[in-house]
Amino acid sequence: xxxxxxxxxxVVSGDPGLYGIVGLSLAISLSAVALAALVGLPLGGLLALxxxxxxxxxxxxANALMGLPxxxxxxxxxxxxxxxxxxxxxxxxxxxxAMVIAQAILITPIIAALTRQTVEDLWLExxxxxxxxxxxxxxxxxxxxxxxxxSLITTLLxxxxxxxxxxxxxxxxxxxxxxxTRTMTTAIALExxxxxxxxxxxxxxxxxxxxxxxxxxxWGLRLFAQKRIG
Amino acid sequence: xxxxxxxxALLLTLCAAQLGVTQGACAQEKxxxxxxxxxxxxxxxxxxxxxxxxxxxxxxxxxxxxxxxxALDTARRGDADVVFVHAKAAEEKFLAEGFAQKRFDxxxxxxxxxxxxxxxxxxxxxxxxxxxxxxxxxxxxxxxSRGDKSGTHLAELALWQDAAIDVSAxxxxxxxEIGQGMGAALNTAKAMGxxxxxxxxxxxxFKNKDGSMIAxxxxxxxxxxxxxxxxxxxxxxxxxxxxxxxxxxxxISPEGQKVIAGYQIEGQQLFFPNAGK
Numbered sequence: 001x002x003x004x005x006x007x008x009x010x011v012v013s014g015d016p017g018l019y020g021i022v023g024l025s026l027a028i029s030l031s032a033v034a035l036a037a038l039v040g041l042p043l044g045g046l047l048a049l050x051x052x053x054x055x056x057x058x059x060x061x062a063n064a065l066m067g068l069p070x071x072x073x074x075x076x077x078x079x080x081x082x083x084x085x086x087x088x089x090x091x092x093x094x095x096x097x098a099m100v101i102a103q104a105i106l107i108t109p110i111i112a113a114l115t116r117q118t119v120e121d122l123w124l125e126x127x128x129x130x131x132x133x134x135x136x137x138x139x140x141x142x143x144x145x146x147x148x149x150x151s152l153i154t155t156l157l158x159x160x161x162x163x164x165x166x167x168x169x170x171x172x173x174x175x176x177x178x179x180x181t182r183t184m185t186t187a188i189a190l191e192x193x194x195x196x197x198x199x200x201x202x203x204x205x206x207x208x209x210x211x212x213x214x215x216x217x218x219w220g221l222r223l224f225a226q227k228r229i230g
Numbered sequence: 231x232x233x234x235x236x237x238x239a240l241l242l243t244l245c246a247a248q249l250g251v252t253q254g255a256c257a258q259e260k261x262x263x264x265x266x267x268x269x270x271x272x273x274x275x276x277x278x279x280x281x282x283x284x285x286x287x288x289x290x291x292x293x294x295x296x297x298x299x300x301a302l303d304t305a306r307r308g309d310a311d312v313v314f315v316h317a318k319a320a321e322e323k324f325l326a327e328g329f330a331q332k333r334f335d336x337x338x339x340x341x342x343x344x345x346x347x348x349x350x351x352x353x354x355x356x357x358x359x360x361x362x363x364x365x366x367x368x369x370x371x372x373x374x375s376r377g378d379k380s381g382t383h384l385a386e387l388a389l390w391q392d393a394a395i396d397v398s399a400x401x402x403x404x405x406x407e408i409g410q411g412m413g414a415a416l417n418t419a420k421a422m423g424x425x426x427x428x429x430x431x432x433x434x435x436f437k438n439k440d441g442s443m444i445a446x447x448x449x450x451x452x453x454x455x456x457x458x459x460x461x462x463x464x465x466x467x468x469x470x471x472x473x474x475x476x477x478x479x480x481x482i483s484p485e486g487q488k489v490i491a492g493y494q495i496e497g498q499q500l501f502f503p504n505a506g507k
Binding site: 082083084085088089091093094175176177190192193194195196197 | 263268272277292293294295306307308309410411412413414416417435436437438439466468
């Protein structure tokens with residue numbers, strides 16, 4: 001543990017640089033999860049409930065895209081947002097917004113694919129009942145997503161975990177600019193390259209603790225929700 | 231449960247707002263983006279120089295620290311206002327392509343050949359880098375190359391050429407190209423007990439030196455010149471020409487040059503100003 005002391009001293013002493021980095025990491029990854037959830041949850045639900053030619057291929061594709069390499073996503077977003085790219089005029093490259101976009105693209109397939117599985121399992125249970133009641137397709141989607149909400153928290157956490165842990169995409173589209181686009185993971189990469197392995201290790205502990213805290217809160221939320229639902 | 235979604239929605243709004251504020255604040259401030267090398271950033275020079283520049287001009291500087299080749303490519307795409315790098319031939323190509331109108335020398339330091347303390351090639355203390363490289367090849371001693379088109383990598387390749395050694399024939403054997411930054415190359419070389427070419431600034435500020443040492447230094451072929459260029463606004467209208475030019479003017483001004491000369495780590499001067507010489 002002695003190796004992490006340098007970083008813990010920064011935590012305890014309330015180092016504003018470190019707190020800025022932690023805050024930015026959380027803000028970016030949580031925003032990316034929210035954005036990906038807006039797209040991924042309905043998309044996964046639709047995939048579970050609709051039947052169309054090529055559906056199997058779409059599901060395989062969504063499952064495969066869960067393994068999308070962050071560095072590839074980063075590169076694609078970089079080329080899109082670069083001044084020479086199609087969206088260059090917005091000047092978004094090397095900003096936190098670009099990092100949110102890249103992470104959202106990275107985790108949307110995870111959320112969509114896991115949601116599809118969860119909702120489909122639930123659909124098998126409720127199908128006869130819903131058919132008998134004549135629930136509209138949109139109504140089915142809303143009801144099933146709502147009913148699966150507790151399981152879907154885990155899905156969102158999987159997305160958050162991926163976003164918070166990746167370094168490849170945010171490094172490329174954010175540029176690791178001190179005080180502006182430096183996150184926990186890019187800071188760890190930087191300290192490693194500067195040869196300050198103890199500080200890098202300490203920052204790693206801090207990152208893992210934060211991810212743990214987010215997951216613990218989600219677990220608490222889940223227990224609370226289950227109690228309420230009864 | 232509805233509350234959970236409300237909380238999530240609130241969180242989203244908060245996050246969006248925070249990002250909005252960050253960017254909004256920056257949109258109001260004057261800032262430029264500089265594509266530079268890892269050595270200027272990792273050595274702490276920018277951390278020392280940029281606050282002084284901001285105090286004088288009110289301009290914030292965002293630094294993207296990359297290898298020289300990558301930094302020049304970033305600028306070619308129009309994603310930086312100024313480049314501050316160290317590979318004269320590559321910089322002159324950038325000029326010739328019209329991506330900048332003028333290049334200025336800023337400062338220099340030198341490269342050093344780093345090796346393991348047990349010195350398997352027996353070159354410690356040599357002042358002849360070419361002879362040392364020949365010995366490394368002769369002994370088949372492990373050598374780590376950046377392999378990332380950085381300024382240091384280009385300098386290293388030029389030295390192998392001076393030694394008339396074709397390293398591409400030895401890839402994977404004793405010559406190991408890792409395609410990473412200076413710090414990563416130093417870490418890797420240390421772990422492998424290999425030799426590696428580094429810029430002196432990064433070496434001095436590097437914190438994982440145990441068991442490594444400078445094997446060769448002081449050869450004039452190890453000279454390392456840094457230059458600065460404003461990206462040509464005629465090529466990329468998004469370039470902040472006025473603000474970028476003030477940075478260029480500052481680092482080559484007597485005041486900026488004095489700041490560069492005054493930057494020290496552990497009593498050692500890292501960069502030697504030579505603008506206009």
